Amino acid sequence: MIGATSGIGNELAQILIQNGYKVGITGRRLAELERLKKRNPEHFIVSSFDCTKENNSKKLNDLVDQIGGLDLLIFSSGTGNLNKSLDFEIENKTNLLNVNAFTEIVDRTFNYFEKQGNEHLVAISSIAGIRGSGIAPAYNASKAYQINYLEGLRQKATKVKMPIYVTDIRPGFVDTDMAKGDGQFWVATNEKASRQIFGIIQRKKEIGYVTKRWWFIAKLLWLVPNAIYKRM
Numbered sequence: 001m002i003g004a005t006s007g008i009g010n011e012l013a014q015i016l017i018q019n020g021y022k023v024g025i026t027g028r029r030l031a032e033l034e035r036l037k038k039r040n041p042e043h044f045i046v047s048s049f050d051c052t053k054e055n056n057s058k059k060l061n062d063l064v065d066q067i068g069g070l071d072l073l074i075f076s077s078g079t080g081n082l083n084k085s086l087d088f089e090i091e092n093k094t095n096l097l098n099v100n101a102f103t104e105i106v107d108r109t110f111n112y113f114e115k116q117g118n119e120h121l122v123a124i125s126s127i128a129g130i131r132g133s134g135i136a137p138a139y140n141a142s143k144a145y146q147i148n149y150l151e152g153l154r155q156k157a158t159k160v161k162m163p164i165y166v167t168d169i170r171p172g173f174v175d176t177d178m179a180k181g182d183g184q185f186w187v188a189t190n191e192k193a194s195r196q197i198f199g200i201i202q203r204k205k206e207i208g209y210v211t212k213r214w215w216f217i218a219k220l221l222w223l224v225p226n227a228i229y230k231r232m
């Protein structure tokens, strides 16, 4: 679980344990990982690292060795901030994690799975990736990148005729540290959202909206003409 120190990744890691998985948990905040491990010391394996730093692949390889293999990787790490003044530092921080580190980790995972033959890659993108945002441009654009990238990997898996499943989870609002800004609605509890995400993972679905009714919002967003969307 990439990004298990808080929010969706933290909750999902606990659900996985309840369902018999052995789970490698990562994130920068070691204390949070240790707190999680205390709940089930035998089945949680801790590795604290920053996904945007150079040592990430070594850390991930070591973790996979400690677990004894990998058949499901969930990329839940993510960041994004409101950025009305277009401060490049803010945008760059978002891109470094949601675009660069995401690409590096899902690529390495896909290549690993291709050698193994039959595994499952999951990433938490966002409903935000459907259209652009004037108040958090990099966040929405980075989530659009993830959505598009995962579609590409799904096509690649089909072409190489490998049973590698690629699941794109697109949450609406979930009550975690990440949920920022005014005007939020249909905010799901983390427990409910994570339970639904686990169900989507079990069914190996390609795309899952969380909670389910965000599917309607996605359809609506696609339908709004540019001339209207830019004024919203």
Ligand SMILES: NC(=O)c1ccc[n+]([C@@H]2O[C@H](COP(=O)([O-])OP(=O)(O)OC[C@H]3O[C@@H](n4cnc5c(N)ncnc54)[C@H](OP(=O)(O)O)[C@@H]3O)[C@@H](O)[C@H]2O)c1
Pocket: 002, 003, 004, 005, 006, 007, 008, 009, 026, 027, 028, 029, 030, 049, 050, 051, 052, 076, 077, 078, 079, 080, 097, 124, 125, 126, 127, 128, 170, 171, 172, 173, 174, 175, 176, 177, 178, 179
């Ligand atoms: N909450 C929502 O409303 C919502 C809606 C749509 C999509 N999402 C997506 O869901 C995913 C999980 O977010 P969340 O809501 O659970 O928020 P969260 O509680 O803030 O979790 C974010 C996770 O990302 C990790 N992370 C941040 N920077 C990192 C870095 N440089 N290296 C490694 N890990 C890093 C954090 O761990 P450390 O800080 O310990 O490193 C934390 O575990 C994100 O991709 C987010 O975009 C959330």
